Amino acid sequence: MTPSPPPYRHRSGPLRLLDRHRRLVASLLTALAVLCAVLVLRPPPEPVTRVLAAARDLDASAPLSEDDLVPLALAGRAAPDGALSPGDRAAGMSLNAPVRRGEVLTDARLSDPPALPYGADMVAVPVRVADPGMVGLLSPGRRVDVLAAAGAAGADPFGGPTARSGPAVEVVGDRPVLSVPDEEGGGGEGGALVVIAATREEARALAGHAPSSRLSVTIRG
Structure with missing residues (x-):
């Protein structure tokens, strides 16, 4: 007796679609494998470093402001x-x-003004004090x-009476001392130097009082 054939089973829709386009699917899988291999073998991207650069041409005549600088992104190896x-x-x-505009600012380009810790508008001023x-x-x-007394005590060059200093006026009040230079010879020209x-x-x-006045200081603290 001849055995009867197995019953026919309908294949599902996705399987029929896969049979119909198996060449295209194989090509896509091959391309995906190649792409994965490239991504694995490609070196990772270089890290980016954010730096400060000149927003325009700048000279050294005035302190830097925030508007003078702009952030710039550079590859890690490109940053100086x-x-x-x-x-x-x-x-x-x-x-x-x-x-120049676009130049990256480095620490070698900057000088730290000695008076900057006391305010952006402060400068270092040498003062020649009459009393060393x-x-x-x-x-x-x-x-x-800092006080200034108009006139300088001393003999009149024409044999007249001794000149007297006028009353002292305050020129600068409550200012910090930055340094006391150690001058060779101990006195400089007519006094000792202090930087405030x-x-x-x-x-x-x-500067206006220095040529014609005797400068002195009083200590606040």
Whole structure:
């Protein structure tokens, strides 16, 4: 007796679709395998470093402001050593040479003004104090007033009476001492030198009094 054939089973739709397009599916799988191999063998992307660059051509005549600098993204190896990042303090510092627009700022390009810790508008001002002994009592961080007495005591060159100094006026008040230079010879020209932090206007006032007045200081603390 001849055995009867097995009953016919209908194949599902996805299997019939796969049979119909198996060449296309094989090509896609091959391309996917090649892509995976390329991604595995390709080196990882270089890290990006964010730095500060000049927003325009800058000279060294004025301290830097925040508007003078812009952030710039560079590949890790392209960033120079000592490059400043957006989190670094740069505003208020001074350039030691001009820079071009787009140039990356490094620590070698900047000089730290000695008066900057006391304010962005402060400058270091040398003051020639008439009494060297008073300067010997000063040290960095002490706060002083600078006084100017008009006229200088001494004999009249034409044999007249001795000139008298006028009343002292305060030129600068409550300013910090930055340094007390150790001058060779102990006295410089007519006194001793002390460097204080002051505003630009105060620096001009001190320069105006220096030629014709005796400068002295009082110590606040």
